[in-house]
């Protein structure tokens with residue numbers, strides 16, 4: 001092996017000679033003992049750590065399934081189509097397959113595991129992802145609430161609050177090697193969702209100080225000052241300092257950084273940081289973060305052009321604006337029970353001001369009036385990436401991070417989904433992630449369930465501001481396509497419903513719920529990126545349940561014809 005990794009560098013976040021850094025990890029991962037790099041770092045040891053290391057110089061799952069008490073879903077009766085009704089009932093029961101509890105007793109004395117322990121049960125995405133993930137969990141919680149599993153939703157949120165208390169921020173996922181980065185900040189949105197469903201004020205008050213702690217993490221570690229003319233703005237970017245391959249993608253990162261490159265040490269370290277930062281964005285990886293956007297036969301490795309930390313992403317700032325606005329509102333309404341009147345007034349005013357300043361910055365730097373859309377800002381070129389459409393631009397409409405000028409302009413609101421509509425008209429499936437075909441998984445032709453949720457919610461929200469139903473037909477078509485894609489790919493991989501839908505004779509599996517989809521059809525899963533497409537799948541199940549509850553008159557397609565859900569004109 002070519003020993004180019006600086007093994008003397010001990011990352012502060014992750015302190016294990018097996019799972020984080022060191023000759024054992026390096027040897028196993030570069031030897032490609034397992035096809036998926038994540039497999040090795042997720043194995044608990046079967047012997048105490050010193051014996052493992054000693055054996056190197058010469059693993060049981062710690063999770064147990066949670067018992068489930070299933071009850072029929074009341075709202076299911078309003079789903080008219082019996083195939084969809086049966087399928088959603090399947091998804092309702094599938095949570096038990098994805099729910100686990102941390103169990104230390106399965107570890108032998110002195111043995112170690114990369115799992116970060118938690119006290120309460122949790123839901124995982126599925127497939128290779130057998131630990132919980134930060135932003136996935138928002139969409140999982142939406143699904144749990146649809147399933148009436150309020151207490152499991154609350155358990156998940158409480159685990160996250162504990163993590164923020166312990167680590168000072170919410171890590172990417174529940175593994176030791178995820179402790180150097182977060183993911184899109186959805187915790188406040190999770191508490192909001194839970195509160196809207198349960199009206200549990202006590203829980204909200206308990207969460208409030210912890211949410212503030214998370215807010216401080218983002219402010220302290222990811223704020224960037226941008227000068228424009230004589231004005232100064234502050235916005236946030238994703239930002240992870242990292243000097244070595246991600247343990248769960250060691251082989252991939254090692255080759256990206258070292259194999260056949262002539263990078264200087266600074267370029268190597270920058271790329272390691274941009275790779276880890278890319279994972280923090282949740283969009284690992286996408287042309288939004290790279291300088292080269294599309295794959296060509298001459299492209300050596302698009303990932304080598306990653307510039308993640310130099311992009312100011314729309315969705316991160318919309319989420320932070322929502323955090324600021326929500327914290328201000330909650331301090332105003334409930335603060336008197338947890339703090340003094342003076343503190344309550346101070347905090348309310350502080351968060352209001354933060355939100356106001358952020359919106360001004362988003363308006364000046366991210367908003368394009370001609371296209372009636374937000375775009376990411378590039379700190380290298382000091383310009384907006386006006387040519388790069390992605391549904392990330394719709395987060396501000398979902399969350400309400402819109403300047404009053406725009407919110408009260410019918411003319412502008414009438415144009416905000418023009419781009420989205422035109423892009424949807426080009427393919428029969430769900431909304432693409434970007435328009436670039438890079439071979440990375442967060443690009444064309446992949447579409448992802450959480451982004452369909454954001455887009456549909458954004459359309460419904462803008463209709464409320466317009467006080468009409470301009471975008472309802474577009475939202476419905478997207479809902480139809482999202483439900484049909486998940487349903488057809490499940491059916492074509494062996495899904496069946498007793499008495500309603502017979503299993504296809506050429507299938508041996510029992511129907512897969514995929515993590516992502518190919519937008520060029522209504523029947524295929526997505527692909528590309530650094531691991532094979534995963535099934536389970538937490539956010540797909542959650543988003544699908546939400547869609548069928550909201551659009552209960554959808555009709556299941558026969559899955560043989562494509563191009564059946566035409567987008568409406570928006571004149």
Ligand SMILES: OC[C@H]1O[C@H](O[C@H]2O[C@H](CO)[C@@H](O)[C@H](O)[C@H]2O)[C@H](O)[C@@H](O)[C@@H]1O
Nearest residue numbers: 038125129133136172248279282283284
């Ligand atoms: O192992 C590679 C990367 O896998 C994760 O990212 C992807 O799966 C997550 C779970 O569904 C999802 O949250 C993320 O958006 C996906 O891109 C993980 O989050 C990365 O940190 C990891 O390096």
